[in-house]
Amino acid sequence: MNNIADHLRKFIKESFLFGRDDDFSDADSFLELGIIDSTGVLELVTFIEEQYQITVEDEELVPENLDSIDNLVQFIARKREPSTVQTW
């Protein structure tokens, strides 16, 4: 799990913070911090689909799934467990 969080943090840092060491916690909202702009979500989704071999459905494109490291880690975990995916 930590690996995914680290991996995501690295991607966010490279792609949206351009290498800067902005201090943000795993629970911080990307929207509130202004890290991700209106088109950045699509970049983020493309990244997690490629990296974790999952498909994000339209109805899953919500901040509850994607708006912090914590939310993303949980969302990716759920998507990778077939039994949990069925509840969506």
Next chain:
Amino acid sequence: MCGIAGVVCFNGTGASAELLRRMVAQVRYRGPDESGVYVDGQTGLGHARLSIIDLCGGRQPMHNADRSLSVTFNGEIFNYLELRETLAAEGHHFATQSDTEVILHAYQQYGEDCTEHFNGQWAFAIWDKRHGRLFLSRDRLGIRPLHYTVAGGKFLFASEVKSLLVDTDVERQIDPIGLDQVFTFWSTLPPRTVFRGINELPPGHNMVVEGRELRTRRYWQLDYDDQRTSTTPQQCAEELLALLLDATRLRLRSDVPVGAYLSGGLDSTINAALVKQCTNAHLRTFSVTFEDAEFDESPYQKAAVDYLQTDHTSIQCNRQQIGRIFPEVIWHTEQPVLRTAPAPLYLLSKLVHQRGYKVVLTGEGADEMLGGYDVFKEAKVRRFWAAQPDSAFRAGLLRRLYPYLPNIQAQSLAYQKAFFHVRPEDLASPLFSHLPRWELTSRLKSFFSPELRAEIADRDVYADCRALLPEDFANWHPFCQAQYLETAMLMPGYILSSQGDRVAMAHSVEGRFPFLDHRLAEFAAGIPPRLKMKALKEKYILKLAAGHLIPAEVRQRTKQPYRAPDAASFFGGAADACCDYKGELLSPTRIREDGLFDPDAVEHLVRKAERGRAVGIKDNMALVGILSTQLVVDQFVRNFDTCSASAIDARSTILAQTPWEERDGWPADEPVSVDGS
């Protein structure tokens, strides 16, 4: 249309004709037909002329009969014939047929209030010898540029900053506050520029330089009153059409042929149709088309051309061209830009020039005056939704915004709600309509270097904007507030400058804008907002007034704002080879030396762009903003001497085609008159 310059020395020395000549030579693309310099003791005026009205008699600087008044003038006074008649009835005698002479007589008759009588677009300076006073004026909406500075005991003014920089007393430094403004509002707010110590005279202002004193006075202000026009929509539309026709008729006054831009949008098509209504002469139109289908509007251009039967020429623009010409474009904009949109218009004016035209009428200003921009629609939806935040229907209207932006359309409604979220405190803000745009743009400042960020850390950049708002602003309808912000903050500094005067005059082309006739602006400010945007239908009253003059496919089409490829013009495919300059300008070494941006962040951004991943709005704006800022530093701060007139000659097509040495008055026949000592 022309370029102007001048100097008043406070330090006891005489004005230098040589300095004036060099100032004017910097902008000779603004006036390649002839030039003139006039020196009267400590004061001097310079002029580069593009002859449009009274080709033989309109030489400048021009003097009145007893030479007590002298003027250098850029622009047009469209109602000069009527004014001339009025002034002649008052006993004034005219020696020429030019509008320039009308300015002199109007000043003589009305003093500083003369500008209230003018319908036009101007920047001029009158040397009033008798009173030892220099009087400067800029048109109401900021169509023509006018910059000034005080340096080395001199007051210097000019159409463009590059003329001021030829005086070595003038500092060549970037103003951090200017950059803070550009990376918020998309341009500086007048009087500030991105150059420290260099100001522009704000639109609608006059200025007097007397002794060592500079006095600036506002002579015109837009005043919105949504109750003023109480007629029926039909009557309002009729009145609007009558005004538009008269505004167009006045703007066809010219001693050279007049063409029009035809983008295929509502405004330019109506503009061309209005010209056809005013004259039987065959109309010549020009447009840009794009290789990229996302930006191309050629099917609508064709529909408009077929319907209006104009003689049309277009130029196709691709990414590589934009990348290649971008440094030249920034030489002309003289400030960073966050979009490449000025570049295709630079190519378009070149086409117009090559076809022998000096004047074009365009649809500029319709979106501001009559409520066309998406930012107005966005503000309306956000406010409507905020009144009932739980309403699914109201939130659903967010999906109607920006239909032409695929990245926004691909968002889920949940994310759109998050992006357009209205904070309770925003509802009361006078800047409500523009906060999302300005907040998004401000995020680009995270690329600023720690030093630059520290310099602006304690500033409230929105306070710069609030300080410029009219007294009554808080009482205006929210729609009118949004219109004012667009008209006063973005239009003069970006639309009419980087996308207007600068890229047109680069190829000696004068733009004229019927929608920016001040009578129309004043009338439009009194039209109820519900007639400007009916529900979410933009420019409703304009369509009611003039929709019948244009083809249905243009009238009914979804509005597509004018845009051009941004990051893709510099990175990826063939683009890379076309802009070899970017490697050095964006290199960590250069970024570090110039000190404005964070080298590491820029390097990450460049790498992302090279991988083709810079697809977001923010990344695109950052790339164009950083590259254009680096070009401003490169051309105006680091290497001004090699970039200025003589170096530009070598690469300028216009000069290659019409060598300036061979033209009348340049420079062999340059009239230099020296009065006084």
